[in-house]
Each structure stands twice: as structure tokens, then as C-alpha cells.
Amino acid sequence: MKKGASRGPRIANHEPRIDAIFFGAHADDVELSCGGTIARFVKDGLRVGIVDLTRGEMGTRGTPQTRARESKAAAKILGASFRQQLDLGDGGLRIGREEELEIIGIVRRYRPALIFGPLPDDRHPDHTRAGRLITEASFYAGLRKIETDLPAHRPQVVIYYLQHYLLPPSFIVDVSETWKTKMRAIDAYQSQFHDPRTKAPRTFISEKGFLQMIEARGRHFGALIGAAFGEAFVTKQPPRIEDVVRAYSGREV
Numbered sequence: 442m443k444k445g446a447s448r449g450p451r452i453a454n455h456e457p458r459i460d461a462i463f464f465g466a467h468a469d470d471v472e473l474s475c476g477g478t479i480a481r482f483v484k485d486g487l488r489v490g491i492v493d494l495t496r497g498e499m500g501t502r503g504t505p506q507t508r509a510r511e512s513k514a515a516a517k518i519l520g521a522s523f524r525q526q527l528d529l530g531d532g533g534l535r536i537g538r539e540e541e542l543e544i545i546g547i548v549r550r551y552r553p554a555l556i557f558g559p560l561p562d563d564r565h566p567d568h569t570r571a572g573r574l575i576t577e578a579s580f581y582a583g584l585r586k587i588e589t590d591l592p593a594h595r596p597q598v599v600i601y602y603l604q605h606y607l608l609p610p611s612f613i614v615d616v617s618e619t620w621k622t623k624m625r626a627i628d629a630y631q632s633q634f635h636d637p638r639t640k641a642p643r644t645f646i647s648e649k650g651f652l653q654m655i656e657a658r659g660r661h662f663g664a665l666i667g668a669a670f671g672e673a674f675v676t677k678q679p680p681r682i683e684d685v686v687r688a689y690s691g692r693e694v
């Protein structure tokens with residue numbers, strides 16, 4: 442978590458390059474949808490950052506302060522190199538030029554190869570807007586004529602994780618070895634999820650069944666690729682597979 446203490450090539454702005462940035466509309470979105478993938482990337486030696494676009498001020502439970510504390514703890518558990526929180530408006534996420542420039546600034550600062558974000562079509566309008574904002578800003582970050590204090594950088598691809606709406610996955614990451622880490626990161630959000638001791642109002646995500654659903658989904662996506670747990674992703678830019686035999690090893694028709 443220490444800035445500047447890490448390996449990797451230095452760039453002009455003195456930030457070490459980050460391999461992947463995971464954007465979420467709300468803190469805990471990325472943990473629930475792809476926390477196992479984040480932990481796996483870190484385990485595989487990649488450098489990962491997390492950016493939450495809002496402060497979660499509309500949440501039924503917890504305050505922006507408690508949620509900021511919880512999200513920092515979760516990022517540490519996953520092994521993220523940094524976690525940053527923007528203030529684009531929970532429950533009415535703004536997606537104008539100003540907000541695009543904030544995202545462009547982050548993309549140019551860390552120069553990631555991969556961008557992860559919510560599907561630009563989800564039940565929660567903040568997710569839909571966040572997906573659009575991330576997609577468009579990732580492209581614009583590569584336009585030299587959009588001048589900021591850092592050079593242009595265009596990531597290789599934007600990949601969407603799944604939240605409420607499901608689409609056929611473009612690929613599934615085997616997260617069997619990091620599933621426990623993901624669940625520990627989710628547990629860090631004590632104000633949000635199931636806690637039999639609390640007197641806070643009950644919400645959809647604080648019910649015991651919600652975390653059981655997350656586990657069921659992980660097992661389901663895992664089963665599709667012959668693994669214990671999996672996390673599914675959608676992208677309009679299909680991945681190049683070098684070894685199709687290996688990609689399907691241990692499976693049967």
C-alpha cells in the first residue's frame with residue numbers, strides 16, 4: 442500500500458506503473474464482483490489499483506467515513522497498491538466533461554494496461570453511468586489533443602464485471618485460490634453486510650442470503666470452467682487465446 446515503495450518502472454510523474462485499475466461506482470462493488478480476480482492478479486505479481494467513483498453517502502447503513510475506513514481495509518486485504526475515492530455523486534453519478542477529465546487524469550497518472558468497470562447497462566443507474574464514463578474516458582485518455590499535465594495514455598482494453606444484470610461471459614477467471622481473500626475483503630465492510638449483532642436497518646445486501654448468493658454465483662461461474670470458484674467478465678474486445686487446449690484442460694464436453 443505504500444506509495445512509491447514498490448517495484449516497477451518509474452514514469453515521468455514518479456508514480457510506478459499500475460497493470461490494472463478496477464473502477465467501481467460504490468466502495469464494495471469491485472470486491473463483490475471481482476475481488477477474487479484482484480487478489481489473484483496481486484498474487485501473480487501484477488500491480489492493481491482500485492478507484493471508487495462515489496463516497497457512498499446515499500447508503501442506508503454506515504457513513505462516508507466508516508465506508509472509507511472499511512474500503513481501505515478491504516484494499517489492504519486484496520493487496521491493492523492504492524485505493525482512491527472520488528466524489529461524483531452517489532445516487533446520481535455525474536458523467537460530464539469535468540468527471541471525464543478526472544478519470545483521464547487517473548488513467549494518465551498510472552498508465553494501466555487493463556481497465557475494469559461496471560457494465561454500462563445495469564439495474565442501478567450509477568453502475569450504468571459509471572460504465573459509460575469509464576469506457577469513454579479510457580478512450581479519450583489516449584487523445585493527445587486533450588491536454589492535461591500528463592502525457593496521453595490509452596489502456597489496452599476495458600473489461601466489465603457483472604453485477605445485477607447477467608450477460609454471457611466473454612471469459613471467466615479461476616479464482617479458487619483467492620476466494621477466501623475476497624470474502625475476507627467483503628467482511629471488512631462491517632457496516633454493509635450481514636451482522637447478527639447490529640441494530641442498523643436491514644437492507645437487501647445485509648441479509649444473510651446476499652452473501653450466500655455471491656458464493657453461489659462464484660461457484661456457478663467456477664463450474665462453467667471446471668474450477669471451484671470463478672468470476673465472469675464481459676468485453677466487446679475478445680481476448681486472444683494462445684493455447685486453446687490449455688484453456689479447456691480438465692474439462693469435458
Ligand SMILES: [Zn+2]
Nearest residue numbers: 466467470565
Ligand atoms: Zn454499486
